[in-house]
Amino acid sequence: MQFSSLFLSAVLATAVVAKGGNKTSTKAVTDKSLCKEMAALTKIVSLAANTTKLADKTDNNATKIAEIQAKASDASTQLSTMSTNTTLVSTCATIDAAQKTESECKDMKSLQSLVSLAANTTKLSAKTDNNATKMAAITAKAAKAQTKLDAMTSNTTLTDACATIQTAKDAKTGTKAAAASASSAAASASSTATSAGTMLDAKTGLISTIVLVAAGMMML
Ligand SMILES: *[C@@H]1O[C@H](CO)[C@@H](O)[C@H](O)[C@H]1NC(C)=O
Ligand SMILES: *[C@@H]1O[C@H](CO)[C@@H](O)[C@H](O)[C@H]1NC(C)=O
Ligand SMILES: *[C@@H]1O[C@H](CO)[C@@H](O)[C@H](O)[C@H]1NC(C)=O
Ligand SMILES: *[C@@H]1O[C@H](CO)[C@@H](O)[C@H](O)[C@H]1NC(C)=O
Ligand SMILES: *[C@@H]1O[C@H](CO)[C@@H](O)[C@H](O)[C@H]1NC(C)=O
Ligand SMILES: *[C@@H]1O[C@H](CO)[C@@H](O)[C@H](O)[C@H]1NC(C)=O
Ligand SMILES: *[C@@H]1O[C@H](CO)[C@@H](O)[C@H](O)[C@H]1NC(C)=O
Numbered sequence: 077m078q079f080s081s082l083f084l085s086a087v088l089a090t091a092v093v094a095k096g097g098n099k100t101s102t103k104a105v106t107d108k109s110l111c112k113e114m115a116a117l118t119k120i121v122s123l124a125a126n127t128t129k130l131a132d133k134t135d136n137n138a139t140k141i142a143e144i145q146a147k148a149s150d151a152s153t154q155l156s157t158m159s160t161n162t163t164l165v166s167t168c169a170t171i172d173a174a175q176k177t178e179s180e181c182k183d184m185k186s187l188q189s190l191v192s193l194a195a196n197t198t199k200l201s202a203k204t205d206n207n208a209t210k211m212a213a214i215t216a217k218a219a220k221a222q223t224k225l226d227a228m229t230s231n232t233t234l235t236d237a238c239a240t241i242q243t244a245k246d247a248k249t250g251t252k253a254a255a256a257s258a259s260s261a262a263a264s265a266s267s268t269a270t271s272a273g274t275m276l277d278a279k280t281g282l283i284s285t286i287v288l289v290a291a292g293m294m295m296l
Contacts, residue, residue, distance in 0.1 A: 111168035114158055117151040124148030181238035184228050186292035187221040193289055194218030220296045 123129055124145050134140035159165060193199055194215045204210035228234060 107164065107167045108171060110158070110164055111171050114155065114164075114168060117155045117158075120144065120148045120151045121155060177234065177237045178241055180228065180234055181241055182291070183295055184225060184234075184238065186289070186295065187225040187228075188292075189289050190214070190221045190292035191218050191225060217293055217296055221292055224295070 123133065125148075130141055130144060134144070193203065195218070200211055200214060204214065
């Protein structure tokens with residue numbers, strides 16, 4: 077399967093990068109990069125520990141399995157060394173939480189796009205070439221999306237965090253007016269929200285409705 081081989085090369089590539097460890101590198105070593113490295117190492121170690129997954133990802137190729145197991149053995153050693161640094165481990169937990177929040181905010185946007193699409197008959201028929209089957213499928217998915225969205229929206233910790241992240245993005249994009257009006261909301265946001273907002277390198281860039289809707293659908 078194409079996915080398997082892509083996944084495999086990604087795992088092996090990260091293993092190579094991870095093994096580079098303290099070698100001279102042009103990239104600055106930051107907490108973020110260390111945490112990323114730890115996550116990559118953890119992924120290899122847990123893959124090697126799961127024989128079912130390992131067989132699946134390698135199409136049960138013994139050569140590939142042995143290769144991953146060898147990488148995992150090195151990774152495990154490096155991981156234990158890194159894990160002794162409790163400051164780093166706790167920083168990574170904070171970064172992980174912030175990333176999880178950002179991902180949930182993106183999910184909410186995707187779900188909202190899907191709901192909005194289904195609610196707009198003009199847009200819906202344009203997008204589906206007026207195909208009733210496709211329209212019904214989207215409408216059905218949108219109903220599920222709405223349920224999921226309602227549950228997420230009821231979490232004010234999450235919605236506050238998303239507002240903070242959005243403010244940071246707006247500020248970066250240069251929409252100063254939006255940032256200014258939202259800054260008071262940001263100031264009152266929770267500490268989780270604040271850490272999410274500051275930890276994340278708020279990415280700019282417009283995600284098209286198509287991508288959002290597709291992402292929204294994949295989550296259902
Ligand atoms: C690189 O890491 C190895 C073990 O991980 C250590 O023995 C070595 O001293 C380190 N080298 C430098 C230059 O930090
Ligand atoms: C091993 O991986 C499979 C999926 O490939 C997963 O369903 C299973 O829970 C994993 N087992 C363990 C012990 O993590
Ligand atoms: C198993 O993987 C190795 C290394 O990627 C490859 O050279 C070999 O052809 C594979 N064997 C089979 C039976 O696919
Ligand atoms: C532990 O990790 C932190 C954060 O990356 C770093 O500043 C500190 O120097 C590390 N401590 C040791 C003993 O390596
Ligand atoms: C519905 O979508 C059309 C086309 O994308 C747009 O022009 C219109 O403003 C939307 N209507 C509503 C009520 O959002
Ligand atoms: C409408 O969409 C469905 C599902 O994608 C497809 O099977 C069907 O052929 C389409 N109908 C028309 C008239 O294009
Ligand atoms: C609300 O969202 C926050 C941030 O994602 C999360 O830590 C918390 O567990 C959520 N609370 C509930 C009740 O789901």
